[in-house]
Amino acid sequence: MHSDAESRGGRSPEETFAILGHETRLAILYELWDAQDPTAPKREALSFAELRKRVGMRDGSQFNYHLTQLVGPFVRQTDDGYELRRTGGQIISTMLAGALTDEVVLDTEPIDDPCPLCGGQVVLDHGTDRSPDLLLVRCTACEGAWKHPELGSGVLRAIPLLLPAGVRERSLAEMYRVQTTWVKYRIMLLIEGVCPRCSGTVTATPLICEDHTVGDGQVCPHCDRIFEILFRRVCDVCQNSFHMPTGRHILVHPTVAAFYHDHDFEVYGHNWHRVEMETIADQTVVSEDPLAIEVTVVIDDDDLNVTLDGAGAVIDVQT
Ligand SMILES: [Zn+2]
Ligand SMILES: [Zn+2]
């Protein structure tokens, strides 16, 4: 396994950004994207003449020079002409999403869902200097799910903010719903060992509080959180990181998801803290080496025992 671009026959990041840093080349990518009909059964290639006309460049040799820079890494040349490669499409998607150019700015807004821990007023909070790229779901009445020195008190969730395209044309309520969906699938990918940002491998580390004590509306004084056991997941490639309690991990197993579903428990919505707070009756380390954690779920007098390994994967489910 090689990690440097050269050994994979690729280009350095410097060369790649230099290729892209020209308006004619970006215009070529854009026109190739714009020419695609997503409903057509087959991707249509553009001829040299058609592409040059669309980009609006008279000088054929100049145009050819720019196009040649893109052919290979970003554009595919076929007998029919030119078409976008996946990387070219990714550049266009990133541009259209405003991911590199636009800022998401949201005011602090109260939302209707009460705090799952204390019933208090919850606000969506964003735009503090310390968390410009996070959306904080914050309770105004209790200490929240975890205390972080930079994020302040009452944080129930700190989640990666949608890209600018995800916020445009949506009301706050719609954005919050989409944000939850966006994070749900990212979490699922991480739990299954795939980085949602770069698709690299992910390393999981269990964090277990030995003296866990959660008071009314207060986080544990030993670990500063309400979750007794968390798994820290960090991408080995891009260091994208998440902290997730056991309650998130058990849900990837179909038997567990069906158990919650059969008991009318909505587990993928905004208030997923309820999974931890209302249904997980016990979590016990049943083996130190190799590490195994048994999570007991109880709903309406029915119970389910789920065993996680040291990387947070479900290895056994007993009803
Ligand atoms: Zn609260
Ligand atoms: Zn603790």
Ligand SMILES: [Zn+2]
């Ligand atoms: Zn990654």
